[in-house]
Amino acid sequence: MTKQIYFCILATLAFVLIGQVAFIPVTLSGVWGVIWLILVWRYSKQKITPFPRLFLVFFSLLSLGLIYLNYQTLLGVEAGVAFLSTCLFAKSLEAKNTRDLLIVFNFALFVSASLLLHSQAFWMAVIVFSAFVMCLMGLYRIQTSLFNQHQLSSNQLKNDVQQILKLVGIATPFFIILFIFFPRLPPLWAIPIHKNQATTGISDRMSPGDIAQLSQSSALAFRVVADMRQLPNRQELYWRALVLDEYDGTTWTSSFYNQQIKNVDSTSYRVAYQYLAADEQANWIMGLEYSIPQERYLQLYQDDSIRPSKLIKRNQPIQMFWLGRTSTPSILLSPRQIEFSIRFDEDRDQKAQQLAYQLFEQSQKQPEKYIQTVLNWYRKNNFVYTLTPGTLSGDRIDQFLFSSRKGFCEHYASSFVMLMRYAGIPARVVTGYQGGQFALDGESWEVRQLDAHAWSEVYLHGQWKRIDPTAMIAPQRIDGGMQNYLAEDQQVWGDTQAQTWRLQQFKFLKNMRVWSDYLSYQWQSKVVGYDAEKQKNWLSKLGFNSSYSSVLILIIGIAGILAVYVGFYWWRQTRQQALYQRIVIQFQKQLPKHLHKKPAETFQVWMLRLSSVSGDQKAFQQVIVLYQKIVFLEQDSQQNIQEFKKLLKVCAIEIKQSQNNL
Amino acid sequence: MQRIQQWIAKRFQVDGTKTLLQKDVLVFIYKQGFLYLVLILITFIAGINYANNLILGFCFLISAILCISFYLTFKQLHVLQIDLIAAEVGQVDQPLILKLRLNQPSVMTRYLRIQWLQQEQLIYLDQQQHTLELAFFPKQRGLYEFGAMKIYSTYPLGLVRAWTYLYPKQKVWIAPKAYDWQKEHKNQPTNANDSLDEFKELRAFQQGDSYQNVAWKQVARGQGFFIKMFEAQANHQHLEIDYQKIPAQSHEEKLSFMMGLIEQCEQLGDDYALILPHARLESGQGQIQLLQAKLLLAQA
Numbered sequence: 001m002t003k004q005i006y007f008c009i010l011a012t013l014a015f016v017l018i019g020q021v022a023f024i025p026v027t028l029s030g031v032w033g034v035i036w037l038i039l040v041w042r043y044s045k046q047k048i049t050p051f052p053r054l055f056l057v058f059f060s061l062l063s064l065g066l067i068y069l070n071y072q073t074l075l076g077v078e079a080g081v082a083f084l085s086t087c088l089f090a091k092s093l094e095a096k097n098t099r100d101l102l103i104v105f106n107f108a109l110f111v112s113a114s115l116l117l118h119s120q121a122f123w124m125a126v127i128v129f130s131a132f133v134m135c136l137m138g139l140y141r142i143q144t145s146l147f148n149q150h151q152l153s154s155n156q157l158k159n160d161v162q163q164i165l166k167l168v169g170i171a172t173p174f175f176i177i178l179f180i181f182f183p184r185l186p187p188l189w190a191i192p193i194h195k196n197q198a199t200t201g202i203s204d205r206m207s208p209g210d211i212a213q214l215s216q217s218s219a220l221a222f223r224v225v226a227d228m229r230q231l232p233n234r235q236e237l238y239w240r241a242l243v244l245d246e247y248d249g250t251t252w253t254s255s256f257y258n259q260q261i262k263n264v265d266s267t268s269y270r271v272a273y274q275y276l277a278a279d280e281q282a283n284w285i286m287g288l289e290y291s292i293p294q295e296r297y298l299q300l301y302q303d304d305s306i307r308p309s310k311l312i313k314r315n316q317p318i319q320m321f322w323l324g325r326t327s328t329p330s331i332l333l334s335p336r337q338i339e340f341s342i343r344f345d346e347d348r349d350q351k352a353q354q355l356a357y358q359l360f361e362q363s364q365k366q367p368e369k370y371i372q373t374v375l376n377w378y379r380k381n382n383f384v385y386t387l388t389p390g391t392l393s394g395d396r397i398d399q400f401l402f403s404s405r406k407g408f409c410e411h412y413a414s415s416f417v418m419l420m421r422y423a424g425i426p427a428r429v430v431t432g433y434q435g436g437q438f439a440l441d442g443e444s445w446e447v448r449q450l451d452a453h454a455w456s457e458v459y460l461h462g463q464w465k466r467i468d469p470t471a472m473i474a475p476q477r478i479d480g481g482m483q484n485y486l487a488e489d490q491q492v493w494g495d496t497q498a499q500t501w502r503l504q505q506f507k508f509l510k511n512m513r514v515w516s517d518y519l520s521y522q523w524q525s526k527v528v529g530y531d532a533e534k535q536k537n538w539l540s541k542l543g544f545n546s547s548y549s550s551v552l553i554l555i556i557g558i559a560g561i562l563a564v565y566v567g568f569y570w571w572r573q574t575r576q577q578a579l580y581q582r583i584v585i586q587f588q589k590q591l592p593k594h595l596h597k598k599p600a601e602t603f604q605v606w607m608l609r610l611s612s613v614s615g616d617q618k619a620f621q622q623v624i625v626l627y628q629k630i631v632f633l634e635q636d637s638q639q640n641i642q643e644f645k646k647l648l649k650v651c652a653i654e655i656k657q658s659q660n661n662l
Numbered sequence: 663m664q665r666i667q668q669w670i671a672k673r674f675q676v677d678g679t680k681t682l683l684q685k686d687v688l689v690f691i692y693k694q695g696f697l698y699l700v701l702i703l704i705t706f707i708a709g710i711n712y713a714n715n716l717i718l719g720f721c722f723l724i725s726a727i728l729c730i731s732f733y734l735t736f737k738q739l740h741v742l743q744i745d746l747i748a749a750e751v752g753q754v755d756q757p758l759i760l761k762l763r764l765n766q767p768s769v770m771t772r773y774l775r776i777q778w779l780q781q782e783q784l785i786y787l788d789q790q791q792h793t794l795e796l797a798f799f800p801k802q803r804g805l806y807e808f809g810a811m812k813i814y815s816t817y818p819l820g821l822v823r824a825w826t827y828l829y830p831k832q833k834v835w836i837a838p839k840a841y842d843w844q845k846e847h848k849n850q851p852t853n854a855n856d857s858l859d860e861f862k863e864l865r866a867f868q869q870g871d872s873y874q875n876v877a878w879k880q881v882a883r884g885q886g887f888f889i890k891m892f893e894a895q896a897n898h899q900h901l902e903i904d905y906q907k908i909p910a911q912s913h914e915e916k917l918s919f920m921m922g923l924i925e926q927c928e929q930l931g932d933d934y935a936l937i938l939p940h941a942r943l944e945s946g947q948g949q950i951q952l953l954q955a956k957l958l959l960a961q962a
Contacts, residue, residue, distance in 0.1 A: 077712075102694045102820070106701055109724065113705045116716040125716055132720070136727070139819040147773050147786040167734070167818060171726035178722035187711045316713075528715050565733070576768050599679060599745075 002145050004156065005101060006048045008138035009092050010039055012108045015131035016085055019115040019124060024082050025070040031063060035089060051093040060090050081114045098142060105138040120528045122520060136164045170565070177557040181539075181550045184532040204283075206244055206431060206454065207251040208396065208410040219278065220517045221433060221452070222286055224445040225317060225525075226273030231288065234435050235478050238455065238466065239286040239447060243303035245341060245428040249348050250396060252414065252429050257337060258303035264292050269324040274317035276444075276524070278517075283307060286432050286447070287320055289466070294319040303430075316529055330462040333426065341426030341459060344418060349397040352415070356422030367425050367460055374419050375472045378412070381405065385474035409477075412469040413454040426459035430466070435481035440518040448513075451482045579641055580630050587648045591655065603627050607651075614654040623647045671810070674827035681743045682826055689736050692816050692823035698728060728821055735824040738772050738815035746830050751956040752806060753921075754839040757797040760808060760830070764792045773817040779809060800836040803914065803960060807833050835960035838914065841922030864888035870948030875931065900945055901927055904937040905962075917959050924955050938962050 013036055021029045042048065063086040064074065071079035088111045091104050112131035116124060137160050222239075231237065244252035272294075275285060285298060285306040292300055295318055299309050333341070346353070359377060363369035382405060389407040392399045397418050400411050413429045420427035434453035439446050455468040471478040477485045486506060539550055574582065584603070588596055595613065597606045604624050611620035626644050629635045674686070691699065702725050709718030743765035752758035764787055766772070772787040778796050785794060800806045814825035864877055867887040877888040903923050908916040920936070927934040928947060936943035936955050941962070943954055 102697070106694065106697045110701055110704060113708070113717050113720045116714055116720065117708075117712060120714065120716045128716075128720065132723070136819060139821075143817050143820045144773060147784055163818070167727065167730060168723075171723065171730045174726035174729055175719070175723045178726065179719050182718075182722065185710050187713055527719070530715055531713075573768060 002141070003043070003046070003048060004145060004160075005138055005141045006043060007157075008134050008141060009095070009101075009104060009108075010036070010043060012105070012112070012131050012134040012138065013039070013089065013092060015127050015134065016088065016108065016111055016115065019112070019127040019131070020081070020085060020118065023078065023118045025066065028063065028066045028070070028082060031059075031066065032085070032089060035059065035093070039092075050096045053094075056090055056093055059093065060086060063089070077117050081111070081117060084111045084114055101138065101142055105135045105142075108138075109135045120524075122523045125523075133161065133164055133168070136167065137161065140164060173561045174558060177554060177561065179530070180535070181554040181557065183550055184535055204242065205251050205253050206410055206414070206429065208392070208400070208407065208414045219449045219513065221447045221449050222278055222282075223276040223439070223521060224273055224288075224436070224447070225276065225443070226271065226445065228438070228445055230271045231273070231322060234481055235471075237435055238289045238430075238453075238468075239433040239436075239451075240289045240304055240430060241284045241286050241432040242305040243428050243430050243457070245303075247344070247414070247418065249345055254303070255340065257340065258301055258305065260302045262300050262302045262304070264300060264323075270321040271324060273320055273322060275320050276317045276521075285318060285320075288322045289432075290325060291320045291322045294321060316531060317525075331464075332462060333459065338426050338459070341428060342421045342424050344421045349395045349418065351395075351398045352401050352418060353422045355401065356419045359419075360423040367423075367458070370423055370425070371420075371458065371467060374416065375467075375469060378416075378469060378472050383407075383412075383473045385470065385477060409454045409470045412473060413456045416467065416469040417456045420456070420458055428457050428464075430455055430457055434468075434478065437481060439521065440514060444521065446514075446517060448482075450486065453482075578636070580627070580636065580644060583641070583645050583648060587652060590652050592659070595655065603631075610651065610655060614651070614658040616654050619647055619650045619654060623651060670827060671829045674810075675829045675831050676744070676746055677831040679743065679745045680828070681741060682739050684740070686826050687736055687739045687824050688826065689732055689822060689824045692820060695728070695731075695821035695823075698724070698821050702728070727819070731819055731822045734818055735815055735822045737770075738774065738817050739813065739824045739826055742766055742772070742813075744813075744828065746828070746832065748808070748830065748832050748834050750834070751837055751953055751960060752798075752800050752834050753837045753956065754800055754803055756800075756839075758800050758806065758834060758836070760796045760798060762794050762796060764794075766790060772815065774813055774815050776811060776813050778811040800834075803836050803838045803917065805833050805960075806836045835957055837956035837960045838917040838921045840925045841915075841918045863891045865891055868948070870946070870950035872928075872931070872948060901932055901934040902937060902945075903927075903934055905939055906937075913962075917962055921956075921959055924952065924959075928952055 017029065017032050017036060064083070067079055067082045067086065068074060071082075073079050074083050084107075088104070088107055091100070091107060095101055095104050109132065112128045112135070115128050115131075118124065140160060140163060242254055243258050244254050245258070246253045246255045273288070275287065277285070285293060285308070287293065287304075287306050290304055291306070293306050297308050297310055298306055298318065300306055344353075355377075359373045360370050363373045384406045385408060386406050387408055389404060389411060392404065397415050400407055400415055417427040417429050431452075431454045433447045433451045434455070435451050436445050436447035438444075453470070455466060455470065457464040458467050459465075468478065474485070486503075535550065539545070539553075542553075544550065544553065577585075584597075591610075595610060597603075601609070604627075607620045607624050607627075611617045614620075623644070626640060626647060630640055630644060680686070702721055705717055705721035705724070708714065709716075709721050745761075745763040745765065747761040747763065749759055762776070764774075764785065766787065769788070769790055772785070774785040774787060776783050776785060776794075776796070779798065781796075783794065783796070785792065796811070798806075798808060808830040811828040811830075812825055813828065814823055816823050864880060865888065867876065867889050871889050875890050877890045880886065880888050901923070903920050905916060905920065908919045910916045910919050924934060924936070926932075931947065933945045933947050934951075934955075935945040936958060938958055941958050943951070943958055
């Protein structure tokens with residue numbers, strides 16, 4: 001084992017480690033990091049002997065113990081990849097001969113491929129590719145190190161990387177053909193994922209007043225691919241997550257009524273669109289109000305929320321139908337449900353209750369009028385939309401309505417719903433996202449975490465009607481979208497001057513985000529999400545409709561590339577020969593085998609031998625003279641070459657004639 | 663098995679020179695290539711099962727690398743011209759040198775290995791021509807047939823091996839082992855070396871004369887190309903090595919004795935003639951004489 005090969009092992013291990021840091025427990029990455037540093041230290045000290053066995057056993061047990069402690073298993077995707085990596089590290093520690101090295105590099109290829117189970121993001125692909133190059137370089141160096149031990153130059157790394165990249169470059173056309181046309185097969189068995197991993201920007205509870213300062217993440221929440229002209233305007237784009245209808249004075253939660261499955265008859269008018277969650281394991285699918293999912297594993301619930309019935313890691317877009325309306329059809333609520341939807345705690349927020357009675361009286365106890373009165377009341381009383389409202393305590397609704405009067409959507413939705421309930425009108429809070437923005441290419445619609453929103457629904461005339469009190473306070477938030485609103489309205493960020501830089505930072509970060517999201521979307525949709533469906537579209541675009549044709553194209557494509565390579569190889573070979581050499585070779589092809597030039601013969605000797613076979617000697621003499629002129633005096637002008645060609649033709653005819661005479 | 667071997671021997675026979683063409687080069691997956699195949703299979707299943715396009719892509723990439731390896735490894739041997747040059751006569755227990763001259767029409771770097779008998783040698787070819795010498799050890803007097811030689815390459819990644827066999831058509835006569843007279847008569851003085859400078863006369867160089875005896879001084883003076891005839895040599899006996907008169911029992915032993923005598927004569931610079939039951943070599947000395955003598959003994 002040489003130092004060059006050992007270098008490849010170190011680099012491969014480093015890439016495997018980097019690829020996993022974000023996904024494995026800190027303790028584990030710590031242990032592996034330390035081992036790697038020890039290896040590097042030994043490498044710099046020229047010590048590349050295997051570790052003692054005892055150390056190896058200790059390392060393996062420690063790593064496996066940590067894995068088991070964290071995952072409670074050694075199987076499954078996450079633990080499995082960690083387990084494989086442990087084996088790779090252990091094997092690298094004990095590697096001593098060429099056979100070990102071969103195993104290490106082949107196994108490292110497998111481990112780096114398995115890293116893609118963690119994430120299919122672009123950066124992960126880059127890391128895996130780097131590890132892949134290093135493994136190939138290791139294999140390459142195993143093959144070549146025996147031959148050129150004397151060439152230990154400093155730019156060997158550069159040379160070897162070049163060789164490998166050249167190799168990969170030659171292989172790339174085959175790879176592309178295979179990737180595009182190889183038939184996509186269905187999975188052989190289903191792979192479940194663990195429940196505790198699901199995360200989402202939306203929570204199943206809401207406590208307005210708990211959050212003093214809402215941090216605005218510009219991370220992507222989800223993406224919608226649709227013909228946006230068929231969907232409502234931005235003001236009307238409410239992406240619904242779930243209903244919160246139980247309030248205990250501080251926190252809103254969702255009641256059991258909402259947990260029942262709902263069946264919707266499909267309507268004649270509907271718009272198909274695709275939904276692509278940024279977080280593949282989100283708990284809710286934020287469909288456009290009101291949508292039904294088309295996938296079998298997704299369920300529609302009573303509150304019109306959409307949830308997966310089982311957690312499946314999906315990186316394919318979800319097919320959805322928007323039903324073409326912005327309100328629910330009439331549904332009859334049971335007395336118990338009505339009672340539930342107007343429930344409130346009479347001991348709390350008494351000032352607000354009084355306000356509600358007062359305003360309700362003013363509106364002649366007509367619900368529609370009352371809603372308008374309440375919204376007007378908000379407008380008249382200098383409420384401010386801000387992301388830094390400070391915390392609330394005690395009677396939170398009272399405090400918000402009568403003293404702080406600063407808040408964001410949650411505060412408005414929450415207090416509005418309570419004002420409705422005080423007047424005996426069934427009402428509830430809905431959370432989700434509002435608005436969004438076109439992606440850079442204008443092909444898809446991006447909704448970010450900062451578009452998260454809360455609004456309210458009021459039960460009027462047998463149907464739930466959406467009322468968004470935030471639209472009263474900050475109409476620009478709804479009209480222009482949150483993203484523009486944040487960028488333009490400094491007041492949102494807070495009152496102090498010091499917040500200005502936060503605004504700048506936000507703008508910069510947002511632009512970065514938009515770009516990286518766009519690129520990762522392209523990556524996601526074009527590469528990661530390239531599935532059987534897309535393949536079919538592709539093929540039908542090319543005019544092929546059966547699956548046999550894809551195999552046919554595959555074979556034809558590979559054969560075509562091979563032909564191109566072979567052609568290129570020959571072209572390069574012939575280009576290395578001078579013109580006169582090619583002419584001589586052509587000439588030789590016309591002769592019978594025994595008259596071909598022998599290795600020991602010079603051109604002159606050969607020609608003399610040929611001239612002895614044929615009758616006329618003059619042409620051969622001339623050819624010899626001309627050949628010497630061209631080759632040795634370097635008079636390879638066009639004229640001479642043409643003359644040379646002509647003379648050889650004469651010679652060939654001479655020989656043919658004399659052969660025939662025989 | 664035997665028949666396959668015979669067929670291979672016939673198929674890959676080399677008569678002096680050979681340019682490796684497409685039909686001469688065999689290519690197949692090499693040892694660790696099977697490990698690599700398993701890797702392709704596993705990543706394929708993983709890619710399909712986890713519906714993971716990138717793992718599938720990875721699988722396609724390593725498959726493409728394997729395909730390209732076939733081509734590149736093949737190219738390591740393709741259009742390589744091999745000239746085999748064997749010594750005219752060998753001798754039992756002496757290394758018989760087979761020269762291999764490798765020629766490539768256009769210069770590329772080749773990483774080759776050659777296997778013969780139980781030996782292996784690496785060849786790093788980065789020039790148009792490269793010559794290497796393979797040593798064979800004939801054990802029997804008579805006609806020697808070179809065994810199979812295998813030239814192979816596993817460049818670039820060791821996944822695939824391209825190889826070809828060389829079965830030289832040329833056969834070499836092997837002379838008997840020389841009976842060691844020196845051992846028997848260790849104390850006998852060899853007066854030829856005693857007074858090297860005192861030669862008796864100069865005679866014109868004849869082809870086959872040993873360069874040891876060239877009168878370099880005279881050559882340097884431009885007097886001509888002469889051979890020194892030493893006192894001791896001048897009145898040497900003219901030795902007739904007759905098969906009938908060799909005091910040994912078996913045929914092989916006799917030949918070995920004769921070989922020993924011949925070598926001694928060569929060493930001392932004596933002329934010798936060789937008389938065999940069915941052949942005769944006229945008196946003389948030098949390389950050509952020795953070669954002919956060896957050949958006769960080998961064929962006897």
